Amino acid sequence: MLVWILFLLCQVGAPALAQDLCQRDAPNGYKVRISLKTALGEDAYEWNQSEMFFFQATMAFAMRRHFQMETYNVDNIILCVQTSRVSFWFVVTSPDNTTMLIPKADVEKAVRMSRHRINNAFLLSDRTLEFLGIYPTLAAPVNPDTPPWLIVFGVVIGAVCAGIIALLVSSLLQKRRKEKGMTEDGQDEEDMQVKGVENGINLDGTYNRGFTDDDRFTKL
């Protein structure tokens, strides 16, 4: 009889005890917030009791993975304060003693270790499956040996150098060719000046025969 009463008490008391352990702002608990519609849009699945069970299983897995000796079970993860946002609180109890809670720091370490697996289990990401208080580690920046901008810079400046050298060399060759041509043709430059080429425009005049020196034949 006594045993039966005790058993009944346990059945009633256990969940009540569990309720005491897990509550809003529990000192060793974490709040989880899930944004299904943001993450999956049209393909969002419904959040129901099965999903909650899945969460418990995933958390148990995470705890097992971190503390390799201990065998955590689904019952060790207690959930409470569910809202329609889809947010809830959870606490983790020790497998040996169901009244003892695992401290916050250990839970955090376990979550951090398996964060990627937990996210993928629910098809979510760090942003849409939030553990409030556990900040995701950001990806380390990729530092290439040569910064990419230097490569593009090298290509461009090489092309410009080549262009300048080509232009200078070609004009040098042209000048040398012209000099060689000049000594063969004669004094082209002087002719142009005599003809009155000013500002690049030929002042074409007509030869005025009135000023030619043919008087010498008519001298008396």
Add this chain to the structure above:
Amino acid sequence: QAFYKLHAISLDSTMGKDAARAEWDNPMQFVLACVSYAVGLGNVWRFPYLCQMHGGGGFLIPYLLMLVLLGVPLFYMELAIGQKMRLGSIGAWRAINPYLGGVGLASVVTSMYLCLYYNVINAWSFWYLFHSFQSVLPWAECPVNSNLTGHVEECERATPTQYFFYRETLDISGSIEENGGIHMGQALCLLLAWMIVYLFIVKGVKSTGKVVYFTATFPYLVLIIYLIRGVTLHGAINGVKYMFTPKMEQLANPTTWINAATQIFFSLGLGFGSLIAFASYNQYNNNFEKQAIVVSMVNSSTSIFASIVTFSIYGFKATFNYESCLERVRLLLLNTFDLAEDTISLENVIHWIAELNRTHPEQFASLGGRLETCDLEAELDTAVEGTGLAFIVYSEAIKNMPVSQLWSVLYFIMLLLLGMGSMLGNVIAVITPLSDLKFISRYMSTKTLNGLVCLFCLLLGLGFTTHSGNYWFTMFNDYGATFSLLFIVLIEVITVCYIYGIKRFEKDVEDMLGHRLNCYWKIMLAGVSPILLIALFIFYIVNYIQGGTPTYQAWNKELGKSVVTEYPPYAQAFIGLLLASSVCCIPLTALYTYCKKRNLASGKRERTVSTVSA
């Protein structure tokens, strides 16, 4: 006629020119060179800002009026002088009146200052261009800090685009006094910019003439592509509507008219000597009248066109920020009140704020300062001009576009082409008068002279790549060319119309073009433009005196934003030096010429006396 030709021949011999001056291959090259020079960064980043500040569509009225009254006549006058004298600014003004050769010298000094700092903008464009070739644009996200827990603090307080500009591009110090060393990346980009300038001018107008086909036309192609991209962006219509809504009451504000005048003035590049230099390579009978009108119209319509593009992108950015703000508020409400995700959508956020305030007042009050007010008008009101618009605001808009790397590359190539086109004009304004001087053209070829000028400007320009370089850049930008140009152009107009004489000018133009000067040009040049210029000049002086100690925006890394700081005394002295050095050329040269003439005259008298006595 014969007397004039003898006069011209004697001029040539004193100037020491070769028989044949270099020329543009065809008039189209000249027009494109002028377009390439006039259409620059100011069209893209200053005109849209002014339009927004002074009442949107209504600003077009003073702008177009000033174009007709001030811009086109002065542009015409500079082209006429260059084409007639066939010399750079120093030689041309000395030929017009020996006492006022200093005007040309002042132009060269101002152009030199412009050359020094303008190419730094091209260096920044190169930097951004090269950094666009990455899978994630570096200004899209804040970099993570050393222990990978969060982002770099300075970036958190400012925005990623601001952080990239001030920290990674400039590595700016806290004030103009803290100099620091040279930023190697910037120095390399500046070197590249100057090498490209040299490549474009190495063979004189022969090479420049071919380059301007590209630098004048390609930016339009990019602008059209951007226009199509811009107006199809979500929220672009907000920006365009905001810009073009005319606020006619702004027309009563005198600052509107002053800004319209200065914008026309600086946009056309008057007074730098570049237009004189370009026109000096023309055929004598080139029809510059038609070309002056065409180039001015093209320049102004490009400004208007560019501002449509700018504002559609602006509208996109403002709408994006507004919707991000709404999204953040929505999430905050959902998380605080634990409502299901689909209860609040972006459309009814405002409605829900009121609702929740009514139903859960204490919980709502606990939100406190975290609840932001999202205002589209406020986003659009953040008017930015200058380098801030181009490098911070635009890059912020670009990072949110799909395929942002492509748009980034395209945009910075356009900035580069605009900047390079203007640089060509600036450098040619310095080189042409120098190469016309007898003692320089005797000892070195054009290529060597060009190389030396580029090298000199590069070495001095390295000062702008130091940690405080941006502050010196701003100083040069604000004071190096503004006041001196007004003075130079005022003296130019008075010289041509009253000292040289409007009648002589008329005859020269008739000689070149074949028809008389229209009375529009006569009235504008002799009457309206000088009056407007004097009014602008007086306004500038009054504004400068009233402004008190000149200040600048210093970047504060703790606060993550710019703070207004006063210039230290030595910097203020330097500003004074900048202003005085170009303006003083005019009276000093007049004095020097006067003294030389007096010595010559007294020397001649002595010689004549001695021969008579002998």
